[in-house]
Amino acid sequence: MSEDPHKRGILHRLWQAILMLTLWRIGALRRRRDPPEHGEADDPSRRETGAPEWAQHLIPALLALTALTGLGFVALFIVDPNTQLLGLCLGVGLALLASALILAGRFLVPQETKVEDRPMYGDREAVEQVAEQARAGLDGITRRRLIGGAAGIAGAGLTAAVVIPLVALGPGIEQQLSDTPWHAGRVLVDDEGNPILAANVNEGSFVTAFPQGAEKDNLGSPVVVVRVDPATLKLPADRASWAPEGILAYSKICTHASCAISLFRSPLSPTTQSRGPALICPCHYSTFDVLDGGTVEFGPAGRALPQLPLQIDASGALIAGGPMSGPVGPSWWGDSK
Amino acid sequence: MRRGLLALAAVVCGGLSLVDIAAHGEGQTHAASTLAGTATVPNGSLVSEGHDLFLSSCAACHGMNAQGIPGRAPSLHGVGALAADFYLETGRMPLPSPRAQPMPTRPAFSQAKIQTLIDYVASFGGPAIPTVHPQRGSLSKGQSLFALDCAGCHTIQGSGGIVTGAVVPSLNVATPRQIAEAIRIGPYVMPRFGPGELSEADIDSIARYVRSTQSPDDRGGWGIGRIGPIPEGMVAWLLAAAALLLIARLIGERAPAPKHAPPPSEET
Amino acid sequence: MSKRSSRSGDAAVDAVSFIDERLGAARGLRFLMDYVFPDHWSFLLGEIALYSFVILILTGTFLALFFDPSTSQTVYHGSYAALQGQSLSAAYSSTLHLSFKVSGGLLMRQTHHWAALVFVAAITLHLLRIIFTGAFRKPRDINYIIGLTLLILAILEGFAATHCPTTCSPGWASRSPGASRCHCR
Numbered sequence: 001m002s003e004d005p006h007k008r009g010i011l012h013r014l015w016q017a018i019l020m021l022t023l024w025r026i027g028a029l030r031r032r033r034d035p036p037e038h039g040e041a042d043d044p045s046r047r048e049t050g051a052p053e054w055a056q057h058l059i060p061a062l063l064a065l066t067a068l069t070g071l072g073f074v075a076l077f078i079v080d081p082n083t084q085l086l087g088l089c090l091g092v093g094l095a096l097l098a099s100a101l102i103l104a105g106r107f108l109v110p111q112e113t114k115v116e117d118r119p120m121y122g123d124r125e126a127v128e129q130v131a132e133q134a135r136a137g138l139d140g141i142t143r144r145r146l147i148g149g150a151a152g153i154a155g156a157g158l159t160a161a162v163v164i165p166l167v168a169l170g171p172g173i174e175q176q177l178s179d180t181p182w183h184a185g186r187v188l189v190d191d192e193g194n195p196i197l198a199a200n201v202n203e204g205s206f207v208t209a210f211p212q213g214a215e216k217d218n219l220g221s222p223v224v225v226v227r228v229d230p231a232t233l234k235l236p237a238d239r240a241s242w243a244p245e246g247i248l249a250y251s252k253i254c255t256h257a258s259c260a261i262s263l264f265r266s267p268l269s270p271t272t273q274s275r276g277p278a279l280i281c282p283c284h285y286s287t288f289d290v291l292d293g294g295t296v297e298f299g300p301a302g303r304a305l306p307q308l309p310l311q312i313d314a315s316g317a318l319i320a321g322g323p324m325s326g327p328v329g330p331s332w333w334g335d336s337k
Numbered sequence: 338m339r340r341g342l343l344a345l346a347a348v349v350c351g352g353l354s355l356v357d358i359a360a361h362g363e364g365q366t367h368a369a370s371t372l373a374g375t376a377t378v379p380n381g382s383l384v385s386e387g388h389d390l391f392l393s394s395c396a397a398c399h400g401m402n403a404q405g406i407p408g409r410a411p412s413l414h415g416v417g418a419l420a421a422d423f424y425l426e427t428g429r430m431p432l433p434s435p436r437a438q439p440m441p442t443r444p445a446f447s448q449a450k451i452q453t454l455i456d457y458v459a460s461f462g463g464p465a466i467p468t469v470h471p472q473r474g475s476l477s478k479g480q481s482l483f484a485l486d487c488a489g490c491h492t493i494q495g496s497g498g499i500v501t502g503a504v505v506p507s508l509n510v511a512t513p514r515q516i517a518e519a520i521r522i523g524p525y526v527m528p529r530f531g532p533g534e535l536s537e538a539d540i541d542s543i544a545r546y547v548r549s550t551q552s553p554d555d556r557g558g559w560g561i562g563r564i565g566p567i568p569e570g571m572v573a574w575l576l577a578a579a580a581l582l583l584i585a586r587l588i589g590e591r592a593p594a595p596k597h598a599p600p601p602s603e604e605t
Numbered sequence: 606m607s608k609r610s611s612r613s614g615d616a617a618v619d620a621v622s623f624i625d626e627r628l629g630a631a632r633g634l635r636f637l638m639d640y641v642f643p644d645h646w647s648f649l650l651g652e653i654a655l656y657s658f659v660i661l662i663l664t665g666t667f668l669a670l671f672f673d674p675s676t677s678q679t680v681y682h683g684s685y686a687a688l689q690g691q692s693l694s695a696a697y698s699s700t701l702h703l704s705f706k707v708s709g710g711l712l713m714r715q716t717h718h719w720a721a722l723v724f725v726a727a728i729t730l731h732l733l734r735i736i737f738t739g740a741f742r743k744p745r746d747i748n749y750i751i752g753l754t755l756l757i758l759a760i761l762e763g764f765a766a767t768h769c770p771t772t773c774s775p776g777w778a779s780r781s782p783g784a785s786r787c788h789c790r
Contacts, residue, residue, distance in 0.1 A: 477690050581723070
């Protein structure tokens with residue numbers, strides 16, 4: 001579809017006109033203030049007084065309007081504290097105040113240009129005197145290095161003592177990262193505390209589960225339970241019994257930055273899709289392959305997702321077959337598995 | 338000028354037809370259409386009409402008898418009217434190309450033709466089209482379930498997003514029936530939830546919640562797309578900071594330009 | 606017992622001598638009044654940062670009167686229907702209370718939020734001005750370090766402040782306890 005060159009020309013010219021008008025206005029604002037002439041002395045100091053009448057009327061008017069908007073805000077607050085109206089009132093009031101101040105600064109107060117020499121820092125004499133007095137404080141002390149060194153290591157030692165309590169924020173000295181509430185026989189329960197039956201976990205679905213009776217807030221607690229076709233499993237040999245009927249459980253806490261893994265990519269027709277089922281973290285899209293033990297398929301996670309061995313007990317409920325396969329949560333130094 | 342008017346007229350007509358299709362899609366109950374709880378009893382002549390349409394539009398991938406073609410498309414035996422209705426009403430099927438992700442778009446067929454296809458696919462058995470009653474659901478329960486099961490991919494406002502390997506559609510125009518169907522099917526890479534995991538009451542609640550996200554209470558004013566920090570950052574930097582920068586430029590002084598070419602001097 | 610009054614009748618003199626006779630501030634005030642400040646427009650960028658910080662302080666004080674920075678779980682009974690009856694952290698619950706119940710609460714919260722964003726943007730613009738005019742050189746090098754520290758603190762504070770009430774950013778389940786179930790609690 002070719003553009004009508006005549007139309008384009010008009011639009012183009014219109015745009016150019018707007019552009020030139022804008023630039024001219026800005027330029028006109030510049031020219032209004034005469035730059036000081038380059039005299040022999042080249043001293044830009046000057047002082048201009050004389051507030052024009054219109055400014056001395058307009059500025060009080062703006063300030064009066066500001067007062068009105070302030071009162072309007074008060075009235076609105078009492079009568080109908082609608083957020084948008086309140087914001088509009090306050091915004092307009094502040095804009096009016098700003099306009100008044102800008103105009104006052106430009107047209108009301110005396111316009112003054114002053115020159116100030118850079119302060120000469122570096123008073124050699126005073127520096128010498130201060131240094132002399134500091135050195136005088138060491139008069140009579142002969143073993144200066146010994147005392148200085150002792151003060152240094154005392155400072156270092158106490159600083160270490162002051163700083164070390166911050167370690168309590170982290171994994172901690174006593175609390176092992178691999179301690180989770182999961183152990184053999186612990187029942188998996190859902191958000192409301194009901195045991196999860198194997199029959200209720202359908203292929204293609206995912207369920208969030210917790211250890212029965214344990215704190216949900218513990219980072220090691222939440223797991224994601226999914227069911228896949230057992231024939232597609234590619235678990236390592238030592239985990240062959242961890243997925244009864246193809247039901248798998250993985251930690252819900254991403255090994256990258258411990259967001260909750262809440263995405264489950266579950267292809268409906270494997271014949272037409274090359275990507276298999278995977279758990280994905282919403283924060284940075286670390287993708288964990290569920291079929292081969294939670295290895296990282298994509299994303300910034302540094303290690304595989306810890307897997308929880310599952311068993312189905314006599315009543316058909318899912319129970320843990322042992323502790324997690326590895327530490328839960330973000331990878332940290334020393335842990336690269 | 339004339340071309341512009343024609344284009345405008347085309348857009349308006351297209352828009353009206355979209356509204357027309359959408360309106361038909363939700364409200365119509367065909368005499369032979371299936372309702373929740375009743376078995377599929379498709380109209381015989383519609384089934385054969387559907388079969389003809391199937392042959393011309395779907396069999397290339399799904400096979401002459403909807404048995405599926407390995408590596409191309411799955412079998413439709415047992416997917417039921419539920420799946421057929423979902424994929425056809427939302428325009429996900431037919432796919433533009435075999436490997437493409439099914440995306441919601443304009444339905445490719447008229448409502449009548451869609452009904453024939455639904456009846457044909459339903460004749461192979463499978464779940465019926467669900468009925469959903471959002472007004473019976475609990476908004477809070479729906480929010481809780483949605484946050485737990487859906488918000489990871491669809492975002493808490495149903496704005497959609499991405500996962501590794503697929504685009505997650507927005508739920509802004511999803512009808513309660515489509516929501517229920519998608520939950521049961523788990524289309525493309527979406528997980529699916531059976532009645533044992535999400536009951537019909539749960540789906541009512543989820544549908545009610547999603548409906549509430551479609552007309553949200555924007556108490557704070559402009560929602561800016563309701564996807565969080567990125568649009569907010571753009572507004573803060575590209576609108577607010579830019580405006581403030583402009584104001585600073587306008588109200589401040591500029592360095593005076595030298596009148597004539599200054600001799601090389603020390604910097605001031 | 607005689608009260609030596611130095612009132613001269615000139616309002617300006619009286620005001621300044623009031624302070625000077627108690628604090629010895631006249632010389633300092635003279636220095637301040639004589640202080641010459643460049644009026645180039647690029648010097649206003651730091652002021653944008655300053656005033657957005659002032660707004661943050663004012664709105665933040667108001668918010669702090671209502672916000673409960675606690676992660677203890679409470680059952681929410683408020684006007685936001687979608688979370689009615691759910692177990693939320695006290696922080697989130699108080700944030701909802703601020704947004705929906707407190708008069709002007711949402712205005713304060715929004716102002717605080719946007720002032721924070723503009724704050725960081727203004728600091729960055731100011732930083733660019735400092736860099737491109739070489740104002741980081743001695744004797745203003747320590748000043749520059751202080752400014753950088755302020756930038757880092759502003760960013761850290763931004764993280765901490767959005768982390769506390771856990772705004773329901775979609776899909777961004779946070780690390781805070783209770784959020785391990787992917788709820789923004």
